[in-house]
Amino acid sequence: MLRTDNAYKFMKNIRGSPAFWNSVLLDLLATVRQLGIPTWFLTLSAADMQWPEIIRSIALQYGTQLTDDDVKKMSWENKCKWLRSNPVTAARQFDHRLNLFFKKYIGGKGHPIGELQDYMIRIEFQARGSPHAHTILWMKNAPKLGVDEDAEVINFINEHQSCAIPDNSDEDMRDLVLSRQKHVHSKTCRRAGSCRFKFPHPSSMETIIARQPSDVNPAAMSKELKTKEEVLRKVRTIMEDKNTPQDISLEHLLRRAKVDPQEYQQALKLTKSREQIILRRNPSETDINQYNPKILKLWRANMDIQFILDQYACIMYITSYMLKSERAMSDLLQKVLEESRGEDLKSKLRKVGSAFLNNREVSAQEAVYRLLSLPLQRKSRQVVYVNTATKDKRVSMLKPRHVLESMDDDDDNIFCTSPLDRYASRPRVLEEMSLAEFRATYNTDVLDGRDDNGRNDKDRIQRHPPVIKLQNNLGNMKRRRQHCIIRFHKETKNDEERYRNLLMLYLPWRDEEVDLKAGFPSYKDHFEHVIDTVRANEAMFSINADAIDAAYNDLLRNGPPEDIWHSIAPNVEFEQAEQQAEGITVGGEMSEEDQRENIDLTPQSTANHRSELHARFTAELNRVRMSSEEYRTMMRSLNSKQMEVLRFHRKWCKDTIIALKHDKPAPQYTIFFSGPGGVGKSHIIKLVHHETLRLLTPLSGRYFDPNDLPVLLTAFTGTAAFGINGMTLHSALCLGCGGKEYQPLSSDKLNTLRSRLGKLKLLIVDEVSMVGADILYHVHRRLQDICGNSDPDTRFGGVSILAVGDLFQLQPVGQRHVFSEPSSDYAKLHAKFNGSLWEENFRMIELTESMRQKEDQDFANLLMRVRKAACTESDINILKSRVISKTDPYPSEALHVFRNNKEADDHNLKHLTKLSSKVFHIKAIDTKDLRTGLTNVAISTKSSGNRALKEVLSVAVGARVMVTVNVDVSDGIVNGAFATVVAIDSTGLDVQTILVKFDSDWVGQQAIANSQYKQAYPGVVPIQRQNIQVSPNSSGRRSVQKPSCIAISRLNHSHHKHRLLEQTELGGGAE
Template structure:
């Protein structure tokens, strides 16, 4: 195997940035270790590089919530005891079933949390799952309703969020609302809550909804499918989440029977409008507006090296990859602007023009920068943006408007302390 073949295979198996140790073939089953720590530790070692905060959090949570092996031993004892009692296979299986349903294996951390009545999790927002699969799992109606139904009734399932969305009120604000916005902005209410303030009835006696007023809109979760491996489920999820519809038939047509073809080529006229719009444009607009904020840092997007020297060739991802990332972008955000130099800022302008394929300032994107000039300066001896030069091309001075924020929010409960910090920032002795 050549080095290039090895790189291609590793790239195919990895979905994110990873570090692969250079090994001899006979060492492929040896865990990552440090020879100096190994002498001190004198025990098994498996060192893995973690390159992003998400992987670190996932590793820690998976480790502390890792289950033990007592459940398997418990089931073995149940089976052994049932065999000594000369029970039939049916009774033996019933005891095993009861043991599985009434007992659960938990980690030591969860056991302590439940014993001490501690919260297992806490969130500042509600989280709601939206089923988008055509064959999603459903719950049947309670037995007392099923027993009173006729034998030829086929609808024996409880209604879920998709059914309630399709039965949303026939009011102007709901006409062109997609299911993602409906689930995020409104909640289903039951019982006495249905008599509360600002409660709206759903059509077809589907229940009641109420706009969320406490906190922010809920975070939506949904099944994620690969665009390459499951294209129908991928595009079906997009259509169901971000295209307004009342019936399932509105998500395809005889001319475009698949979700993929309907998304790519179909056009529809939304209620209350006379304009025919492409389905993909409606989906992308709703998706980008509020629910799919997928940003990248300046370093990750442009892959800048330690020092920038013209010509800027061979830097960053391929143009096709970056264009795909910025295809629906309207705003380019740079945080900690005080650390960005004039040279880097000019490079950002040139790079965005190259990506967008035009000579407009920053490729036609709106630029939003956030920062404090009294914080860290640009690295090295680079000149900061706020220093003007009369005879130099200055993208900051010519294309950006400075807005100074004057209201203190971080230390608003202790204004004396906040004013002291501000005096230290600007170095005013008085």
């Protein structure tokens, strides 16, 4: 392994590793070489949500008896709950079901797809973790393309393969076909406007084997293919016409398209590439994936079945599927080896092992398969490796220690007997038997003579004795019941070695040092002298070997065709793509300023995102609770309206407890808690959060697990979230930034959210006025995904929502008001059929008594009228009395609020130049994908562009600055946090860190505690470069910059209520 730089192959005995699957692949290629091209590709998926016996078995283990009807009526959430509670039983049930299905049915006397002769099964796991089986089947006396007549092949296919929709006389079969085998287009299957799984398939009057045009003239071939495309285009146009009846016959379809039936069938017989099968199907069946009616009826889950036409398709399929799921891991291990060149063997192996252990994710059911040693692959024949290397390159095994200790010191017979030793000592009766036949026929283990299905091998040679006694006292050997498969190294570089291998395998010999050359000048000369004997023996173990080698070499040079899996097993591949895309969080467009500013700066794409998510929720779970004294003080300060809100919520908590104790869904409320600033909304939020935890926490152990969060406290902006000790809405629910369309999560990230928020009962959303209509829809969809509740009559996954805010505030940037019609097409469609999420679900409770300005009722009333744009003449006069000119003396260091970014930037730059300290200009670093290196793409500085990170940040000691992204919400380092620059750590003009002192002593406490500067600069927070992804034109560019800006002034829209300012100057004119 070290000589060939394949040290990672030491893991070939670790099931599921790349080296393991590579070994399985070599076994399978050897099987194809010896047995010939298989007959069928068959893929069987798991349907653990539709197989009631699995959930019934799991429930029975927990003392609950369920009927099939109970399971069928069960909600998706409860089914998931049962499956998650015992993945061991779910995995074992699939393994048992598959094993029985092959032994009793596929390999039984029913012969649903022909008489089974040999098979190979590989278990793969989908994105959600459920297993499916990829199988390769050899059927006895099955016709082969190019050997048998086309009519015989077509009759065999028609007998065992179908894409027909059964009529209503068999409702069960019809339902199975339509629910399991019908392809429904989605965004995951679209590529350049067409379906990558090749649906819809063309309709045909009969099953056809399509081939390339027979004319060898390129111009003539091109003309034939263009004619074909034109004919099919006409038919396709009519098929896609909305006015075409779904049950139209092919005859009427062709008539509408003005295409001659014979011309159409002739067009179907032509293909640009290799041969392909076009099944007979009606126009209504063009989206039905092929199936075997008998198998589908019994298996009752998705299936794919494909007749194998030639060795090329066979090699492409088996090689791709054997290595598909482990290709990334294999590449990683190879990279680790390259990086560890020059290190000792122990270090290399340690690094390879560590990379394998720490960079491979497995689902619960895959973990069960590995831990319980459930078979990840099965085959009907044993495969043995015949080592044909020269003696100096072969590895021998030492005899056991106790045997060596009992031997004489001068005895050099220290190695175990090898298969080659046994062959050289075979009895005289087997003198003319080659090494290949010997290894395939005889075995030392008397128990290893039975194949998996117990059938006798009809091709065994009866003239060979059942038991043989080896010469030189090497023991006995027993004839196998079935020839095994031999695998050997095929030499391609050295001609002499290649001829030596052929002679060693297929020419009888006793002494390899003498007999293989037999006095000839070279192995090649000897081979040519005995070529007839060698070829005759080789024919027993190599069928179409040259064609298989050519296909395999083509694969090594060019890789598998991109769509090979999509065409061979479209059902499984579509399901896999759906599950993966369900959780791929596509980065939204970096559009509006406040949208970008209020998204948490979190490395969502890193490998440890799950641990980061868990840490995020653990911090929320462990947040310091309100003390009893603080609780009593806050309760005593409530006015009557506030107390009414709290009593309502307390009753909901008690109703929820009763419902959960009786295994019923918790009651749901959706309340909009409104009122102007200063009426105590934040006060009520904290009390509602505390009451929920106080009343529901006692259910821990019975309904809630220790890591469950029954209530989640969120706000739209980081500043507001810090003000209420909560999380941002985007951070809590992993919502994407920007973009109006909902982006589902990846399965692993969604599973993490479900493990922490799956039993969420109340979501509190502060600053709901900043939440647009599209984001509200995203919250609804995300909670549906988390809670597993997609009931169209249920909103927000059954979670209660307390939305807090004041809708008289400014409209959300880049989005419509939360009560308006959303801009997303899917959200519009949802509103059309299910009603507005806001208007038809939320009930408003309004507070009107100002607690903040209760000592100055006149000013409170003025603010109320300003809020509603109902100012009196007296109000306007009072406000005008506060207007000053630029020459008037006023505290110029106060925060200035402007209408637009340009005015704010100009004002900031003016004040920055007045500072006596050195000004540093820090340029953002733009990268593109990790593969293309640095780019010079500038970040937009316009008001409609990305303002979270500036292209060039100018800063100096003494400057007032403000954080512009949410770096750490729990520590208060959030968008809108103000600070003063205390020091700048730099090397020349290269700035590493900006040290700032925040206005609030509560901000940055964790960062200060972990700071390397805390001795030299106590109480100062270090600000590092931050990485954020921007997606103009979907370039996937990442920008790295300090998350701050000069903050003498700010855009007026971003002026938040959660900061009380003694001095504020509104700029920009009176309009």
